[in-house]
Amino acid sequence: MPVKLNRILNELSLYARFHFYSEENVMADSGYPDLEAHRLLHYTLIEMLNNKILGLQICAIDAGQVERFLIDWFVQHVTQEDSKIGRHLGQSPTSIPSRTGEL
Numbered sequence: 001m002p003v004k005l006n007r008i009l010n011e012l013s014l015y016a017r018f019h020f021y022s023e024e025n026v027m028a029d030s031g032y033p034d035l036e037a038h039r040l041l042h043y044t045l046i047e048m049l050n051n052k053i054l055g056l057q058i059c060a061i062d063a064g065q066v067e068r069f070l071i072d073w074f075v076q077h078v079t080q081e082d083s084k085i086g087r088h089l090g091q092s093p094t095s096i097p098s099r100t101g102e103l
């Protein structure tokens with residue numbers, strides 16, 4: 001895998017972890033009822049991303065597979081799961097308060 005792609009994907013993994021933690025704080029502060037289930041989804045996404053990065057490093061998968069995973073992540077998680085938080089907060093999913101900014 002190209003060095004720059006490896007650096008970008010590792011940075012994405014670290015930032016996603018940071019962003020998820022911030023999102024979980026918003027859920028906790030607002031009394032979101034499905035916090036633990038959502039936290040498990042975050043954990044699973046990070047594990048899957050890290051496995052994809054490792055797979056790419058050992059040439060077990062190609063960059064296209066990582067790209068498809070990332071697109072599915074954003075489409076599925078943001079539009080379906082994160083939108084539930086937005087509804088809980090009485091806001092649109094794009095205006096969920098964040099302590100870290102947007103991913």
Ligand SMILES: [Fe+2]
Nearest residue numbers: 023042081082
């Ligand atoms: Fe989330």
